[in-house]
Amino acid sequence: MTVQPKESEPRAASTMRSLSRAIEVFEQLQRYDHPQRLNQIAKDCGMSSPTTLRILRVLQEAGLVSQTDKNYRIGPAVLPAARVFLEADPLPRSARPILQQLAENTGLTASLYSRLGFERVLIERVVGAASLGYELPQGRRLPLTVGAAGKILIADLDEDQLAEVISAAVALKYEPEETTVEEIRRRLPEPGEDYAYSEDERATGVVSIAVSVPARTGAVTESIALTAPVHASSREDLVARVPELRHAARRLADLLASSVY
């Protein structure tokens, strides 16, 4: 069974084509390990080099892209933008005290993730007393198909949506080729369970449990997770924390709904 190719996505009718293309370039630049040449970027984005060049120049003018020699990469202007987001957005602002309290009460690491496209992003994290042995920086992109906090974000999707997520996960190298919907579905929570669990999944030596943050729209886009070293917590220990997690998620949802903006 093959997953559907990109062009089947029912994109909104052709609006702001050059802007959409610029965003594609901007996103593509974030995926490279190293700065890339014009022709490579053009090829990867499926556009001609003159067009790509003009986009890169405008982005560069704004500091969103920078260039050394003929190599392009993400520029410094993203830094102040992220600062604005972290200081002003109700999501990270509201999450901080809630994660803090979770971490204090449980001694575990508490994290808030947000779904962005076909990945999740670590928005905020408070490290608990029990060290995980690795660090995960704010803003890191992670898979949706791996790890409790990712899986709970896709637990409610229908077959088609899930297939799309998996297809993207393969393209992003998070999953091997030929990964099937069934394989992934087996990892996901059983119907009725409102939490996801993972053990040695995204990071080895680590267990994690996550719940989703109910959104006004009903579409789940945020999740809260507790993570512990595998030797320190059993599955039962973590499942026992679910009510507390659920409470934190509810509190966050309430805070977001009541935030003036």
Place this chain on the structure above:
Amino acid sequence: MTVQPKESEPRAASTMRSLSRAIEVFEQLQRYDHPQRLNQIAKDCGMSSPTTLRILRVLQEAGLVSQTDKNYRIGPAVLPAARVFLEADPLPRSARPILQQLAENTGLTASLYSRLGFERVLIERVVGAASLGYELPQGRRLPLTVGAAGKILIADLDEDQLAEVISAAVALKYEPEETTVEEIRRRLPEPGEDYAYSEDERATGVVSIAVSVPARTGAVTESIALTAPVHASSREDLVARVPELRHAARRLADLLASSVY
């Protein structure tokens, strides 16, 4: 003497208009204290509401803008972009160990700033033993006309360029109306001095000294600063550190020049 208005800027010929406009919207959103309505944004960017709406929708699709009710603000997608910048860009990567060493040797706080448009941005900072009594987060935008690290970035500008910087500083509320070039010029280093000094300037109770990082092009776009509580360091103390600062700046420039990309 009045400074010239915006429209005199010799912008590159009308290329990628919708992209330039989108960037303008994106930048404008970063300047608001609170999320704003469509019409306000349209007005502040000088474009029609249908156009602004279409731009906001495309940006929102990518997560660069988010919306609650009718209010728009910067979205979460800037966070992973900033993460990529901090982890991959040679500027913050090379600066970290150099600032670390500066902070250790001097006991003071060492910072790297980058000029972005008509502001500077804190790229990296290592806090020294002597606390400054306040925190300055990575990515914060600060004025070019105030503070040693800002002033050294505009020390070499000609009259016209300086007038443009001041005009922008007034528009950004960093300087009062009617600020003259002469007033600012008096703050700047004397001709021949390759460092800038500030005392109780941007932050009270703090003295600072800064040198520029020589760039390949000759256009100065980065500066390194040492900052200390005013009671702990005299001007002479800081000036005595200039050779060390100069050395650090040179080392950074060399690292940047030799970084493969």
Place this chain on the structure above:
DNA sequence: TTCTAAAATTTCATAGAATAAAACTCAATA
């Protein structure tokens, strides 16, 4: 609730910009 004014959104004809082919320039390498 209903009414009213303002804001948001959609529609649409037109102007004008984005596009890619092709020509050209430049740099690296043989």
Place this chain on the structure above:
DNA sequence: TATTGAGTTTTATTCTATGAAATTTTAGAA
């Protein structure tokens, strides 16, 4: 010096971005 490939500029054409106007929605007042 010739050759190759990448980057860049030019340009005719296509198609999209644009804002006025119409329409719908929202929010506040009565």
